[in-house]
Amino acid sequence: MPREARYRAIARELGRRIDSGDLPPGSRLPTEEALAEQYGVHRLTARQAMVELRTSGLVETRHGSGSYVRPLQRKLEVTVDPVTRLHRPGVIDELAVHFASGEEFRSAGLRQDPGAARRLGLPDPEVYEVATLLRTDEVPCVASRYALPPRLSDFAYDPAEGVLGALGRLGYDYRYRSHTVSADIAGPVDQEVLQVEPGAAVLVREGLLVCDGEPLCHVVRRCRGDLVALTTRYE
Amino acid sequence: MPREARYRAIARELGRRIDSGDLPPGSRLPTEEALAEQYGVHRLTARQAMVELRTSGLVETRHGSGSYVRPLQRKLEVTVDPVTRLHRPGVIDELAVHFASGEEFRSAGLRQDPGAARRLGLPDPEVYEVATLLRTDEVPCVASRYALPPRLSDFAYDPAEGVLGALGRLGYDYRYRSHTVSADIAGPVDQEVLQVEPGAAVLVREGLLVCDGEPLCHVVRRCRGDLVALTTRYE
DNA sequence: AAGTGGTCTAGACCACTCC
DNA sequence: GAGTGGTCTAGACCACTTC
Numbered sequence: 001m002p003r004e005a006r007y008r009a010i011a012r013e014l015g016r017r018i019d020s021g022d023l024p025p026g027s028r029l030p031t032e033e034a035l036a037e038q039y040g041v042h043r044l045t046a047r048q049a050m051v052e053l054r055t056s057g058l059v060e061t062r063h064g065s066g067s068y069v070r071p072l073q074r075k076l077e078v079t080v081d082p083v084t085r086l087h088r089p090g091v092i093d094e095l096a097v098h099f100a101s102g103e104e105f106r107s108a109g110l111r112q113d114p115g116a117a118r119r120l121g122l123p124d125p126e127v128y129e130v131a132t133l134l135r136t137d138e139v140p141c142v143a144s145r146y147a148l149p150p151r152l153s154d155f156a157y158d159p160a161e162g163v164l165g166a167l168g169r170l171g172y173d174y175r176y177r178s179h180t181v182s183a184d185i186a187g188p189v190d191q192e193v194l195q196v197e198p199g200a201a202v203l204v205r206e207g208l209l210v211c212d213g214e215p216l217c218h219v220v221r222r223c224r225g226d227l228v229a230l231t232t233r234y235e
Numbered sequence: 236m237p238r239e240a241r242y243r244a245i246a247r248e249l250g251r252r253i254d255s256g257d258l259p260p261g262s263r264l265p266t267e268e269a270l271a272e273q274y275g276v277h278r279l280t281a282r283q284a285m286v287e288l289r290t291s292g293l294v295e296t297r298h299g300s301g302s303y304v305r306p307l308q309r310k311l312e313v314t315v316d317p318v319t320r321l322h323r324p325g326v327i328d329e330l331a332v333h334f335a336s337g338e339e340f341r342s343a344g345l346r347q348d349p350g351a352a353r354r355l356g357l358p359d360p361e362v363y364e365v366a367t368l369l370r371t372d373e374v375p376c377v378a379s380r381y382a383l384p385p386r387l388s389d390f391a392y393d394p395a396e397g398v399l400g401a402l403g404r405l406g407y408d409y410r411y412r413s414h415t416v417s418a419d420i421a422g423p424v425d426q427e428v429l430q431v432e433p434g435a436a437v438l439v440r441e442g443l444l445v446c447d448g449e450p451l452c453h454v455v456r457r458c459r460g461d462l463v464a465l466t467t468r469y470e
Numbered sequence: 471a472a473g474t475g476g477t478c479t480a481g482a483c484c485a486c487t488c489c
Numbered sequence: 490g491a492g493t494g495g496t497c498t499a500g501a502c503c504a505c506t507t508c
Contacts, residue, residue, distance in 0.1 A: 005496060015423060031474060042498045047475080055290065055434040057420035063475055064505030075417060178468045182310060183418035183438035183460030185292035188250060199290040201436045201460070203418035225418030225436070233413045240477060266493060277479045282494085298494050299486030 006041055007048035011056075014049065018058055018069050025071040029059065055199055057226075075229040076136060102159040103132035103144065106193075116147035116218040119208055127218075128153040130163055133193065141227055143193045147218040164209075167217065174211040181205050183225065194224050201225030241276055242283035246291075249284065253293055253304050260306040264294065290434060292461075310464040311371060337394040338367035338379065341428075351382035351453040354443055362453075363388040365398055368428065376462055378428045382453040399444075402452065409446040416440050418460065429459050436460030 017023045030038065035046035050067055053059040061067040107130075114125040127147040134142040146163045148155060157166055167174060184190075186200040194202070203225050209217040223230070239247075252258045265273065270281035285302055288294040296302040342365075349360040362382040369377040381398045383390060392401055402409060419425075421435040429437070438460050444452040458465070 007496080033474075042500095044499095045497060048496085050475090052433060055420075056422060057434075058422075061475070062506080064473080065507080066474065077415065176469055178466060180312065180464050180466040181416045181438065181440075182464040183436040183458075185290075185434075185436050185460070187291060187293075188247075191291075198287060199292075199420075199434050201418040201420050203416065203438075205416075223418075225420070229415050229417035231413060231415040234411055242477080268493075277481095279480095280478060283477085285494090296494070297487080299492080300488075301493065 006039070007045050007052065010035065010039055010041075010046065010049035011052035014053060015056070015058060023069050025069050027069050029067045029069065031066060057201075073226055076141070076227055077229050077231045078142075080230050080232045103134055103162045105157060105159055106131040106133055106143075108155075108157065110150060110153060111147075113147055119218050120147065120149055120215045122149055124150075126150050128155065130155070130157060132159075132163060136227070139227070140194045140224070142221050142223045143190070144219060144221045147220075148216070164217075164219075167209075172211045172216060174209040174216050177208045177210045177215075179205065179207045181230070184222075190222055194222065196224060196226075203228060203230065205230060241274070242280050242287065245270065245274055245276075245281065245284035246287035249288060250291070250293055258304050260304050262304050264302045264304065266301060292436075308461055311376070311462055312464050312466045313377075315465050315467045338369055338397045340392060340394055341366040341368055341378075343390075343392065345385060345388060346382075348382055354453050355382065355384055355450045357384055359385075361385050363390065365390070365392060367394075367398060371462070374462070375429045375459070377456050377458045378425070379454060379456045382455075383451070399452075399454075402444075407446045407451060409444040409451050412443045412445045412450075414440065414442045416465070419457075425457060429457065431459060431461075438463060438465070440465060 014023070014029065023029065029035075029050070032043050032046045032050060035041075035049065036043040039046065050059065050061065053067075054061055058070060059067050060070050109129060110126055111129040112125050113127050113129065116127050116129075117125045120127065128150050130146045130148070132144045132146075133140055134144070144163070155166070155170075157163060161169065164174075182204045184202045184204050186194065186196045186198060186202050190196060190200070190202050191198055194200075196202075203223040205219075205221045205223070207219045208215060209219065249258070249264065258264065264270075264285070267278050267281045267285060270276075270284065271278040274281065285294065285296065288302075289296055293305060294302050295305050344364060345361055346364040347360050348362050348364065351362050351364075352360045355362065363385050365381045365383070367379045367381075368375055369379070379398070390401070390405075392398060396404065399409075417439045419437045419439055421429065421431045421433060421437050425431060425435070425437050426433060429435075431437075438458040440454075440456045440458070442454045443450060444454065
């Protein structure tokens with residue numbers, strides 16, 4: 001029976017103090033130096049405990065300043081309408097304002113994407129891909145990737161209306177055939193686009209839009225897990 | 236402009252080799268010792284690179300054996316029926332078999348839970364809480380927590396039918412009023428119940444069941460992010 | 471300038487796996 | 490028993506924040 005590592009014990013102790021409210025959200029933890037002295041260990045061992053707490057999402061560290069108990073962040077609830085089956089900002093009033101700026105355009109072009117092409121029922125792996133980003137208060141929040149059949153590659157996109165809005169304007173009467181949600185760890189691309197740390201949680205929502213029974217668009221949205229929740233309300 | 240840390244550069248290089256297929260899923264990475272020698276750094280620096288890859292979910296490490304590229308794990312797709320609005324195992328055939336064993340009982344009793352009580356429209360913060368666990372191949376997979384009004388505290392629970400099945404048998408004609416999905420980092424409780432590492436992704440699905448317009452049950456399901464995806468299909 | 475976290479080297483011993 | 494990852498100490502210097 002291996003005894004518990006020192007750094008784990010320290011992390012557990014600090015975690016307990018956070019849970020109990022002894023260290024309230026936003027408060028500063030002892031410095032690594034202070035912890036090292038207090039527990040009689042080397043600074044690196046104390047530091048390891050902080051890494052543990054950071055990885056568990058309990059604490060955030062600011063270089064040169066200190067480590068702080070993470071404030072309980074109220075997540076933005078983005079409603080997903082079960083009838084029209086479209087994303088709609090709402091619920092929290094400010095949200096409508098925040099998302100009103102529309103989808104920021106990131107890139108578009110023909111790409112090889114066998115998975116999306118298969119879902120779209122295409123014979124070749126090539127799709128027309130549009131990548132966009134939604135921000136709230138300037139913070140990257142939801143990264144979307146739309147895959148369309150190559151024949152739509154002259155697709156005109158206006159950020160104000162969004163990709164799906166543009167498809168509607170072009171006369172496509174689409175709806176969702178299916179949705180899948182899952183939770184991922186932020187990969188290198190997420191880290192860059194959503195500006196999160198390695199190890200952050202990402203909420204992934206994937207859907208297939210159909211129009212007259214024909215697949216029209218495959219959408220993948222990767223949302224910052226600490227900022228976004230998706231809500232469906234049934235009437 | 237601070238130059239990139241050595242360990243980050245090493246992690247990036249290895250990540251690139253994994254993405255390119257040079258290091259295929261399941262293959263073993265060089266040992267920490269070998270990496271240290273190869274890049275001319277101390278073993279701890281090479282180790283730090285491995286920590287980075289592990290945190291990003293690209294690699295898993297087995298003590299005494301080595302670090303391996305994580306196999307692309309096909310997630311269990313649990314379907315969520317938009318009509319009955321109930322969870323149904325399916326899609327992948329084996330799933331029905333795996334979940335057929337029912338919900339393993341974990342605990343039940345009166346608890347203080349102001350959040351759930353508020354959603355249930357109760358005057359007091361007390362609710363009757365039932366905690367269960369679903370396993371697939373013995374692996375903990377979905378941890379559920381049902382909150383009911385205290386008047387239902389004599390609620391009889393049979394694992395084979397599940398909590399919602401039992402409510403149906405008792406004559407409650409319930410349906411979901413709303414659902415929220417989000418992504419979290421595994422906290423201490425998740426680590427224990429779902430048996431995951433600190434830092435693992437957890438898919439959270441929260442819903443409110445109503446019966447004749449009255450709130451009946453508040454459900455929170457915490458699913459292992461690396462194993463579970465929730466799918467809704469519209470006909 | 472002082473305080474604090476970030477990176478790195480050097481070296482040691484332990485715990486687990488695999489043969 | 491050899492190989493490999495896990496933990497820990499000791500000490501150093503750098504980068505960022507705060508005053």
